[in-house]
Amino acid sequence: MEKINWLKDRLEQNPGDPMGWYWLGLEYADAGHTRDAISSLTEGLKYCEDEELKLKIIDAVNRLTQEQLEQESPSYDESPRHSEDLEVEEGPDNSSDTSDSPSVVKQRIDNAAPHLQVIDGGSGAAGNNHAADSEETIRFDDVGGLDELKKTISMKIIKPFFNQGLFSKFRKKSGGGVLLYGPPGCGKTFMARATAGECQARFINVHITDILDPYMGVSEQNLRRLFETARAHKPSVLFFDEVDAIGYNRAKSSSSVRFLIDLLLSELEGLDSDNNQILVIGATNMPWDVDPALKRPGRFDRMIFVPPPDEKAREAIFRLKLKGRPVGDIDYKALASKTTLFSGADIENVVERAAENVLEEILETDQERPIETGDLLHALQDVQPSTLEWMRTIKNYVKYANQSGLYNDVDTFLRRHKKWL
Amino acid sequence: MEQSVAAKTKQIIYHYLEIGRFETALDYIKQALENSPDDPELYYYMGYVFYRQDRNEEAVEVLHQALSYGDEYQEEIYLLLASICIDADQWVEAEENLLKVLELNPNNAEAHAHYAYLMKKTGHKEKAERLIQEAHRLDPDDEQVLRYAHLMKLGDKDKEEQFFLLERFIEQADNQVSVHLQLGLHELFRERHGQALKHFKEAYLLDPTNQFLAEVVKELEQDTHFLYAPLRWVNKIGGPAVLWIIAIAISLAGQLLGLDKFVAVFIGIYLIYAIYSWTVPLLLKIYYKLRG
Numbered sequence: 025m026e027k028i029n030w031l032k033d034r035l036e037q038n039p040g041d042p043m044g045w046y047w048l049g050l051e052y053a054d055a056g057h058t059r060d061a062i063s064s065l066t067e068g069l070k071y072c073e074d075e076e077l078k079l080k081i082i083d084a085v086n087r088l089t090q091e092q093l094e095q096e097s098p099s100y101d102e103s104p105r106h107s108e109d110l111e112v113e114e115g116p117d118n119s120s121d122t123s124d125s126p127s128v129v130k131q132r133i134d135n136a137a138p139h140l141q142v143i144d145g146g147s148g149a150a151g152n153n154h155a156a157d158s159e160e161t162i163r164f165d166d167v168g169g170l171d172e173l174k175k176t177i178s179m180k181i182i183k184p185f186f187n188q189g190l191f192s193k194f195r196k197k198s199g200g201g202v203l204l205y206g207p208p209g210c211g212k213t214f215m216a217r218a219t220a221g222e223c224q225a226r227f228i229n230v231h232i233t234d235i236l237d238p239y240m241g242v243s244e245q246n247l248r249r250l251f252e253t254a255r256a257h258k259p260s261v262l263f264f265d266e267v268d269a270i271g272y273n274r275a276k277s278s279s280s281v282r283f284l285i286d287l288l289l290s291e292l293e294g295l296d297s298d299n300n301q302i303l304v305i306g307a308t309n310m311p312w313d314v315d316p317a318l319k320r321p322g323r324f325d326r327m328i329f330v331p332p333p334d335e336k337a338r339e340a341i342f343r344l345k346l347k348g349r350p351v352g353d354i355d356y357k358a359l360a361s362k363t364t365l366f367s368g369a370d371i372e373n374v375v376e377r378a379a380e381n382v383l384e385e386i387l388e389t390d391q392e393r394p395i396e397t398g399d400l401l402h403a404l405q406d407v408q409p410s411t412l413e414w415m416r417t418i419k420n421y422v423k424y425a426n427q428s429g430l431y432n433d434v435d436t437f438l439r440r441h442k443k444w445l
Numbered sequence: 446m447e448q449s450v451a452a453k454t455k456q457i458i459y460h461y462l463e464i465g466r467f468e469t470a471l472d473y474i475k476q477a478l479e480n481s482p483d484d485p486e487l488y489y490y491m492g493y494v495f496y497r498q499d500r501n502e503e504a505v506e507v508l509h510q511a512l513s514y515g516d517e518y519q520e521e522i523y524l525l526l527a528s529i530c531i532d533a534d535q536w537v538e539a540e541e542n543l544l545k546v547l548e549l550n551p552n553n554a555e556a557h558a559h560y561a562y563l564m565k566k567t568g569h570k571e572k573a574e575r576l577i578q579e580a581h582r583l584d585p586d587d588e589q590v591l592r593y594a595h596l597m598k599l600g601d602k603d604k605e606e607q608f609f610l611l612e613r614f615i616e617q618a619d620n621q622v623s624v625h626l627q628l629g630l631h632e633l634f635r636e637r638h639g640q641a642l643k644h645f646k647e648a649y650l651l652d653p654t655n656q657f658l659a660e661v662v663k664e665l666e667q668d669t670h671f672l673y674a675p676l677r678w679v680n681k682i683g684g685p686a687v688l689w690i691i692a693i694a695i696s697l698a699g700q701l702l703g704l705d706k707f708v709a710v711f712i713g714i715y716l717i718y719a720i721y722s723w724t725v726p727l728l729l730k731i732y733y734k735l736r737g
């Protein structure tokens with residue numbers, strides 16, 4: 025215990041010392057305080073620049089997480105506090121009012137990246153959404169086009185987020201989450217990240233694979249821990265990707281799925297009373313599969329349609345995807361005008377194909393040349409917009425499901441694109 | 446470590462299967478197979494996905510593979526194989542597979558229900574009745590057995606029994622889509638068409654990616670008599686006890702009988718749909734059996 029206290033003292037003097045956190049982690053592990061050990065190690069990872077030490081830490085965390093899983097009984101109720109304490113201890117910005125210190129916040133975003141990744145996904149599970157946590161901050165400027173959507177998000181999310189005082193004066197509640205929905209590959213995740221960037225908040229990506237665990241009680245614990253992390257890192261954006269997989273409509277599921285949504289509901293309720301420094305965003309391709317209770321006031325109560333990229337957005341995506349490849353004088357306008365209803369992913373597909381064809385040609389002829397507009401136009405002839413199926417489904421669906429006007433945005437979009445569907 | 450990663454992936458696979466995201470489930474199954482290429486459980490899940498995606502040949506192939514890697518899941522695998530054969534009108538193979546299930550577990554209620562269905566489909570009325578009674582006795586709470594028993598009674602004079610079975614089914618059913626389908630059919634047979642349409646619409650709203658439901662609603666809204674008339678006709682000549690046989694007959698002599706093709710599709714697909722969802726609770730059982 026003495027050694028632990030000594031290390032803690034040292035770290036209080038110098039909280040950015042990864043080695044110190046590493047040692048503290050090992051000490052905790054020896055003393056059998058697995059959870060504290062993991063917290064310390066992850067803390068160390070935040071500040072660690074030395075590759076070798078990083079690997080060591082990750083290794084230790086993996087081992088401990090595993091041990092923890094193996095021993096854990098559902099009696100976790102008293103322990104999660106510790107990890108939160110530690111996280112709060114370290115930061116200089118744990119005052120609840122962070123809105124006036126954006127630079128500190130930003131720094132934290134940059135430093136704190138792999139935190140969740142290690143705790144939840146590090147064991148090599150199949151999920152591939154963790155990477156998002158470590159990417160750099162994205163802002164609205166990085167998102168091409170979609171001006172209307174940006175305006176909506178700005179009005180409905182960002183302004184209330186920064187002007188909570190004003191909103192509460194006028195008794196307009198700014199809490200509650202937002203549900204982004206739309207066809208696959210059209211920038212829901214991207215937009216959510218950009219929103220977090222605009223709010224200068226920490227982005228915490230939550231996916232079903234971060235939560236589910238076969239051991240009794242561990243799934244619950246994982247979900248709780250994510251909310252705890254969000255609380256410890258205010259202001260933060262808690263992003264539920266593929267929220268239909270966690271909040272799957274209880275009317276269509278068996279009891280083994282229901283527990284997850286009950287838990288999610290109660291955690292969201294808890295946030296409400298907490299305060300408004302945590303923004304909750306969900307994304308889904310299947311809004312009809314999200315449990316109705318999750319769409320009620322105080323939960324994901326604002327639905328926002330993320331349409332396929334408009335012409336300007338498509339141009340931006342073409343530029344983005346062609347960046348770093350040898351290209352000639354590309355006519356981006358022409359490409360954008362010929363790719364109505366293409367998703368970001370479809371455009372990527374077009375670029376890949378074109379590149380492949382050119383490469384093949386070069387190998388055949390031995391004549392090196394860049395990718396030209398013609399190659400891309402040729403490639404896109406073989407690609408069907410992948411949003412079509414979704415669009416046709418929703419077109420039929422809104423006929424019956426839009427009584428309350430919930431899907432007006434979609435309706436408008438459909439009217440504008442009638443001839444394509 | 447290895448072990449628990451596998452367990453975690455299986456949990457994820459299972460979750461995606463339960464919520465009907467078969468493509469995603471398949472991705473995870475393939476990933477898991479890379480680490481344990483001879484795990485029969487994974488092949489069983491894969492077979493289930495293929496079955497739900499109407500890729501029956503592939504389903505049969507991987508299910509046989511599952512059998513070759515161990516005998517833990519024989520009962521479930523043979524039952525799934527039986528469902529596939531029934532859908533493909535391979536009666537003999539279907540019966541063989543069902544008999545294998547019953548040999549492994551003579552008290553398997555759902556196998557009895559499947560068997561009853563097979564017998565009904567092939568015209569063995571009395572045996573079908575006996576089997577469904579037996580299924581009922583073995584597990585009076587089984588959702589699928591209740592659903593099937595209710596379907597069988599739809600055209601009967603005994604309204605009380607119908608209501609009883611319907612009520613019991615609704616009590617036990619997890620999925621409101623199948624509840625609304627069952628209610629819709631119930632109303633259809635009582636010639637309350639407006640009510641029937643309402644239920645099919647509810648089912649569709651819960652499951653808008655379901656092509657079949659979308660078709661049914663569209664058809665019902667446009668023009669109703671196509672669907673209703675033949676059911677009334679079915680009713681007159683003996684009720685749904687012959688429905689299954691008619692479904693087959695339609696495909697052979699549809700035009701002769703003056704039936705609209707859509708009706709055949711409706712009946713055919715409804716039955717497939719009904720069978721489809723049979724396997725979900727089955728999976729649930731296998732899963733919990735495995736994990737205590």
Ligand SMILES: Nc1ncnc2c1ncn2[C@@H]1O[C@H](COP(=O)(O)OP(=O)(O)OP(=O)(O)O)[C@@H](O)[C@H]1O
Pocket residue numbers: 166167168169170207208209210211212213214215307308309333337340341344367368369
């Ligand atoms: N407006 C845009 N500007 C720039 N890039 C975009 C835009 N829209 C989409 N993209 C690109 O397309 C990719 C796919 O977008 P994203 O992953 O956000 O889609 P999604 O809607 O979350 O898809 P899914 O439903 O499959 O999760 C992004 O990585 C991004 O590079």
Ligand SMILES: [Mg+2]
Pocket residue numbers: 212213214265307
């Ligand atoms: Mg996404």
